Amino acid sequence: MMHFIQSRRHFMVMTGAGLAAAPWVAGCATAEGAALPAKAIGRPWPDWGELPDSPPPAPKEGSVGVAVVALGGYAIGKVMPALAASDRCHLAAVVSGNPDKAAKVAAAYGLPEDAIYSYDNFDQIAGDDRIEAVYIVLPTGLHAEWTEKAFAAGKHVMCEKPMALSSEECERMIAASEAAGKKLMIGYRCHFEPFNLRAMELMRDGAIGPIRMIDTAHQYMMGPTNVSENWRVVRALAGGGPLEDYGLYSLQAALYLTGEMPVSLKAATKKPANDPRFEQIFSTLTAELTFPSGAVTQLATSYNAPDSKNMIHVEGETGTLHMSPATSYDGQKMTLTRNGVSEDLVPGDPNVQFARMCDHFGQAVREGTTILTPGEMGLRDVRLMEAIYRSAAEGREIRL
Numbered sequence: 001m002m003h004f005i006q007s008r009r010h011f012m013v014m015t016g017a018g019l020a021a022a023p024w025v026a027g028c029a030t031a032e033g034a035a036l037p038a039k040a041i042g043r044p045w046p047d048w049g050e051l052p053d054s055p056p057p058a059p060k061e062g063s064v065g066v067a068v069v070a071l072g073g074y075a076i077g078k079v080m081p082a083l084a085a086s087d088r089c090h091l092a093a094v095v096s097g098n099p100d101k102a103a104k105v106a107a108a109y110g111l112p113e114d115a116i117y118s119y120d121n122f123d124q125i126a127g128d129d130r131i132e133a134v135y136i137v138l139p140t141g142l143h144a145e146w147t148e149k150a151f152a153a154g155k156h157v158m159c160e161k162p163m164a165l166s167s168e169e170c171e172r173m174i175a176a177s178e179a180a181g182k183k184l185m186i187g188y189r190c191h192f193e194p195f196n197l198r199a200m201e202l203m204r205d206g207a208i209g210p211i212r213m214i215d216t217a218h219q220y221m222m223g224p225t226n227v228s229e230n231w232r233v234v235r236a237l238a239g240g241g242p243l244e245d246y247g248l249y250s251l252q253a254a255l256y257l258t259g260e261m262p263v264s265l266k267a268a269t270k271k272p273a274n275d276p277r278f279e280q281i282f283s284t285l286t287a288e289l290t291f292p293s294g295a296v297t298q299l300a301t302s303y304n305a306p307d308s309k310n311m312i313h314v315e316g317e318t319g320t321l322h323m324s325p326a327t328s329y330d331g332q333k334m335t336l337t338r339n340g341v342s343e344d345l346v347p348g349d350p351n352v353q354f355a356r357m358c359d360h361f362g363q364a365v366r367e368g369t370t371i372l373t374p375g376e377m378g379l380r381d382v383r384l385m386e387a388i389y390r391s392a393a394e395g396r397e398i399r400l
């Protein structure tokens with residue numbers, strides 16, 4: 001019986017079963033006169049992301065060939081180096097709307113010219129056996145469309161977080177994966193990062209007793225920008241803004257640290273007037289989530305915060321766990337305090353998270369193993385974000 005309860009709870013936490021879709025976010029996916037088109041276009045060289053001095057060594061035998069779709073900051077800065085470092089996946093092709101950038105990236109990674117695709121000839125990857133999987137690193141509002149195209153081309157898909165902008169899109173992506181009989185994984189890197197993995201383990205083991213409160217914030221000050229130059233402030237591409245992009249790390253942490261789904265939540269949003277950054281998106285969102293055990297999470301996320309935070313603070317009945325930075329690419333810090341005694345924990349190198357995530361995906365593709373961060377988890381989180389926005393829009397607590 002205990003086993004049944006645990007597996008049912010696990011299922012509910014993994015899938016968010018029972019959460020209703022909120023109409024508000026579906027409206028979010030509609031362009032409100034966005035100056036930046038919601039269709040895939042090429043963009044200039046991203047602000048960050050260095051290319052390797054020399055191409056990576058030949059892929060290991062059995063490694064899965066991956067086409068990276070969109071050569072932006074995260075793709076060049078983290079995804080491609082991760083594929084190069086992975087034992088089970090390798091970069092096999094690039095897809096970009098900017099031919100010059102694509103040629104430069106392909107050359108740096110030792111790809112032949114015929115491994116460069118554009119959004120216009122993307123469908124031709126169907127006949128390219130070097131490509132077994134596609135890694136979608138497009139702006140979020142384009143994830144669903146290109147994931148569906150990748151499945152139609154008969155490829156497996158790794159899709160960046162957040163999975164999409166509405167639960168309806170997520171459901172379509174999962175259906176396309178099932179119809180194609182191919183894997184769908186969401187790029188939730190913290191599930192492969194040593195500090196967050198240790199935090200999950202500590203909470204599961206009751207290291208600080210039953211959790212009473214989680215205080216978590218992911219926020220920073222976004223520089224001057226507007227809808228014609230930055231997709232992150234365009235509703236059709238970014239949804240409500242900081243929650244989908246950054247606050248999602250807080251939301252995920254609340255779930256994987258408590259091991260529970262919230263039973264109720266209430267939220268509030270802010271949108272300063274006459275600020276070109278926040279013409280279409282919210283600047284700030286706060287939410288309070290209550291879990292069946294009685295644990296409460298206070299979540300804050302913002303693009304308009306003078307004080308940058310990447311923080312998770314857990315208070316249990318017998319101690320605390322403090323992480324700051326908690327979910328960054330590297331530099332994580334974690335302090336466990338029990339009975340008044342604090343110890344700094346260093347469970348590993350956060351940098352391994354990217355390649356480990358690719359290894360996990362490659363193994364699932366090759367051996368059919370279960371994916372830890374499947375489309376169902378992405379759907380669960382999008383449903384929760386819809387409930388959060390519905391609570392803010394209606395100014396009331398939502399029971400889930």
Ligand code: NDP
Nearest residue numbers: 040041042043070071072073074096097098137140160161
């Ligand atoms: P960037 O703006 O740096 O890059 C996006 C790329 O998408 C562009 O360079 C362009 O590539 C392509 N693109 C196609 N159509 C458009 C369009 N209409 N507007 C803008 N770009 C377009 O974004 P990021 O790399 O920061 O983010 C991409 C995805 O990765 C998002 O879903 C984001 O949430 C996720 N991400 C995840 C992170 C993580 O830690 N897991 C960290 C950062 C981002 P091209 O020119 O090649 O066509």
